[in-house]
Amino acid sequence: MRTVSVSSIVFLLACCSPHYVVPQLKFSQGSRLADPGYVESSVKNISDEELFDAFRADLPAIGEILRISGRGEFRNAYERWGTYWAAKRQPKYITRDHQFLLDTETLKSYEKARLEAADRPADRDSILARASLLKRNIIRTWGDAVIDFGPVVDFNREIGQSGKYGFHYWSWSKPLLTAYVLTEDQSYLAKFDELFHRWYEQRKSITRGFPELDVVYYELGLGTRNRAFIEYYFLPYKNRTWQTHERMLKTILGAARWLYELERGEGYRPGNWQIHGCYMLAQIAMVFPEFRESEEWLRMALQRLQEHLHQDFFEDGGHSERAPRNYTLATYLSYRNLSYLLSVYNVGEDIAKQIRQRMGNTIDWWISMIAPTGEIPAINDSHRGLFPAFVLQDGAEFFRKPYVYGVLANLLGSKPPETPVVFPSFVSRHMPASGFSVMRSDWQRDALYMNINYGKWNGSHTHYDMFDFEIYAYGKALAIDAGLGLTYDDPLYVPWYRSSRAHNMVTVNDQNLDREKCEGKNVVWSSGTQLDYFAAEHDGYARLGVHHRRQIVFAKPHYWMVIDDLKCDRSGDTLTWYIHTPSPLERSDGGYRSTSTPGMLVAPVVSPSAVRFGKGMAASTSDLAPGKTEEINWLALDRISSAGSANRFVVLLAPYRQSAASVNCNALSETHFQIRGEKFTDDLYISSIPLNDGTVSTDACCVLIHREAGLPARVGIVQGTFLRINGREVWKSGTPISTEFELA
Known part of the structure; x- marks a missing residue:
């Protein structure tokens, strides 16, 4: 043989x-x-x-x-x-x-x-x-x-x-x-x-x-x-x-x-x-x-x-094992096929009805999670790969969801039925039941997209990850998680694919966090046409005396700002901010840029104590057959913990289509960041307590003021009741809300 x-x-x-x-x-x-x-x-x-x-x-x-x-x-x-x-x-x-x-x-x-x-x-x-x-x-x-x-x-x-x-x-x-x-x-x-x-x-x-x-x-x-x-x-x-x-x-x-x-x-x-x-x-x-x-x-x-x-199955349609492709798809199709059997054998119509109601939510969950390239994210024990279009086509027909055809046409190139093409009512989506949130600029294949993972431990298929993310922009994967090798017999499955350092997250001493005890807490989410905002905390490194809060701001459709604050009980630990990229990154003015286009600028706003480069295996983005893997690159920003003082990473992530992005960020204070692009200037204010810096006064956790030449300034506010600029009240609410408006 x-x-x-x-x-x-x-x-x-x-x-x-x-x-x-x-x-x-x-x-x-x-x-x-x-x-x-x-x-x-x-x-x-x-x-x-x-x-x-x-x-x-x-x-x-x-x-x-x-x-x-x-x-x-x-x-x-x-x-x-x-x-x-x-x-x-x-x-x-x-x-x-x-x-x-x-x-x-x-x-x-x-x-x-x-x-x-x-x-x-x-x-x-x-x-x-x-x-x-x-x-x-x-x-x-x-x-x-x-x-x-x-x-x-x-x-x-x-x-x-x-x-x-x-x-x-x-x-x-x-x-x-x-x-x-x-x-x-x-x-x-x-x-x-x-x-x-x-x-x-x-x-x-x-x-x-x-x-x-x-x-x-x-x-x-x-x-x-x-x-x-x-x-x-x-x-x-x-x-x-x-x-x-x-x-x-x-x-x-x-x-x-x-x-x-x-x-x-x-x-x-x-x-x-x-x-x-x-x-x-x-x-x-x-x-x-x-x-x-x-x-x-x-x-x-x-x-x-x-x-x-x-x-x-969570109310939002996600499956409890939290693997977007493998286990969600396998269990979904088991129920889809069960519904088929109940129909052809003419039994259990009440159960078939329950299946149709619940599985329709899973179709919505998938179209929320699918990347603009049509790929399903490789999160936890999940392969990457193009999502099978026929599953969504079958679901669109079975569950009467016409907007799925619009997603299929744009992201997977499927021919829509001869009816007006419509899209989901949502673009970005918060799915706290299953522990995922997605930031997306639009439903086009060139959209900017980020998924964020913060859900509960759900058994052996969960990786040692928390607040990890993936980014796609202009039809290309720019930051990805390791995902899963072809099979569980892969010798790298435990030491690499599941490890914390194989994910886009912050690690302590390159150790795995205590995932079974860890989930995102105190989650804040807001989504609008101009601004998406996510914040949450976790204690996955409590054994090392570390408490972590991550905030992610998406200024549509230009960039993300990732802000990580780590409260440490002891000094001398190595805190590492990881990002894994299919394209290599090289040093450039203002940070690190992809060596190919489309690409992304990774710009640390707060200087790290050390920078490391390396390579590791990940679910492939070049060969999209599920189970294929390839070696990709990672960038690590290190800093040494200091007990009782601020331990912060602030990183600007700016995708670009062709020429390298001309974007830079200056930290004007701990709460005020100014981001300048070729055609815009943004003032971003981030604070967990009410702030007043002499120019801006607010109790919102996030304020973005976006200015472009010849256009009124646009403002995005997350969970606030007032905003004053130069002493003038420009907005007020009786209860904390998120909103967007133009400055008069």
């Missing part, structure tokens, strides 16, 4: 990785999974008698099969079942994905799958090419590794600690099924049948990558692998033997029983694993109502899925 290195389309498996293991070999006292005898005889090694005893005797066609099995004529009974199954009228569908990515799987009718393939001949060719390799036992098993197994596939092949689990998801097999739907060539089904039997014969001898996690009988494996098995079983393979019926029925029954006992006995568990497991339990119940237990399987699965629907 030989391993073939392939760097083409990435097969995304990280969304279902068992890297952070939840032990699934020990169970609650009331669970039958804790009984080895039950697991052995009723799940893993189901006898013929046990299998047929699980069928409903009240169904006429099944009654005849049971009479045959009751005489011990099991081969004849399986053949009769095969005849029944082939004639059974039932919904049939296939999983379609985008470029073989697991987190883009959607259920489609055969007819719709064929129409889509006809519209996208390149996709059709890719499917047939992948299926042709599978017929020769050349399998893309995990990540971007392809293995040529030779004459016989070894399902116990070592493919990395997590890799073996990914291999047993069987998602690599789906091109065989789609190829048959497109061509009706029986050789594709013959190959799947051969592989299924080989797997069945080896399934009890698979060694574990994690001692506490069985490769075959665990939630994600059962929740994903059986999707392919069911879709194969729908298709009319002419040479299907009675042994295939026997083994498929025992596999499906065992999977459903294991999943049911897990979901019943272990209760609601946050995260995506249970969603995948319950989705499969519900699908098995709907596809195989002939099993006596199917009604209870469906009840339990839908109960748990409803719990996740209401507890795992």
Whole structure:
């Protein structure tokens, strides 16, 4: 056997990785999974008698099969079942994905799958090419590794600690099924049948990558692998033997029983694993109502899925694991596909309605988070990459959100329907429930854009980050987070990708902050046509005696000002302000500039004690296939902490399209900054307490006065009740508000 290195389309498996293991070999006292005898005889090694005893005797066609099995004529009974199954009228569908990515799987009718393939001949060719390799036992098993197994596939092949689990998801097999739907060539089904039997014969001898996690009988494996098995079983393979019926029925029954006992006995568990497991339990119940237990399987699965629907998704549409692509997309599509199943099997309309209501919020969340280039941010355990347009198109139609088409047209180049193009009512958006805020200048591809991350810890997929941000401008990524490597087997995953210093944030002694105890507090947000403002505090470095407050001002559409104040209980610690940029930065008058255009000026207003440059890996912005990584640059501004005095970073971030930005900032005082551009002068006042510097008096936390030649001065105020300039009251309010106006 030989391993073939392939760097083409990435097969995304990280969304279902068992890297952070939840032990699934020990169970609650009331669970039958804790009984080895039950697991052995009723799940893993189901006898013929046990299998047929699980069928409903009240169904006429099944009654005849049971009479045959009751005489011990099991081969004849399986053949009769095969005849029944082939004639059974039932919904049939296939999983379609985008470029073989697991987190883009959607259920489609055969007819719709064929129409889509006809519209996208390149996709059709890719499917047939992948299926042709599978017929020769050349399998893309995990990540971007392809293995040529030779004459016989070894399902116990070592493919990395997590890799073996990914291999047993069987998602690599789906091109065989789609190829048959497109061509009706029986050789594709013959190959799947051969592989299924080989797997069945080896399934009890698979060694574990994690001692506490069985490769075959665990939630994600059962929740994903059986999707392919069911879709194969729908298709009319002419040479299907009675042994295939026997083994498929025992596999499906065992999977459903294991999943049911897990979901019943272990209760609601946050995260995506249970969603995948319950989705499969519900699908098995709907596809195989002939099993006596199917009604209870469906009840339990839908109960748990409803719990996740209401507890795992924030009101703003974000998902609890806070990974914009991988886990949000995978769980969203699980519910989208569940809605499809409930519809075609005509069950659970009340639950389908709840799904439509909740998932519509997720569509709004995504269009808020998507960068102007159409990329989804690589925050926490999330790959970067172009967001799949078909997901938003499907959501726009399904949830009746016409403004999504405008976003698709501008950011992803999709052709809008023949109706007037409209855009969302929001441009920038504050989403405190999920812990993200987005500053955006407009809905054009050249827009200036920043996302800010300040949410709660939500399990192992959270990185050691707080107040980190990403910036895009003029169609290019200018500052990004590290994101995630291709898989969790990447040796840099823990020491680099998750680390605090791999994010655009302030670190203390280059140590990771205490993320589990940390979230943004005392958050202030304001958004207007001229000014966006964000401020928050965190105590992630409390163990080192550091309290951090970050303020970000977006003066649209020119620049950002980032102000970090750190209160330190001790002196001598190294405070570091990090920014990671795809383009190198070089020293220039007033700071550091990108060596290519479009670019960005990074201008420290308060001089650091030291400046460092380096490189590190990050989710790629040049190759937008999810999972691709590249080495990028970072700039670090250091200063040594001083107990009891101001420890401050003030950095101007000014993007430019072609020529380097002619922008400079002077600190006229601790609260007054003057920013000059070629055509404007801004006076920015920042203060946590009422200020009066002899010229400006206000109780607002932020005031921006913008002046351009020949135009009235424009003022933006954040959370204030008054503004006086040179002793003259120019604005007043009875309660603290944010507002914008022109000076008379």
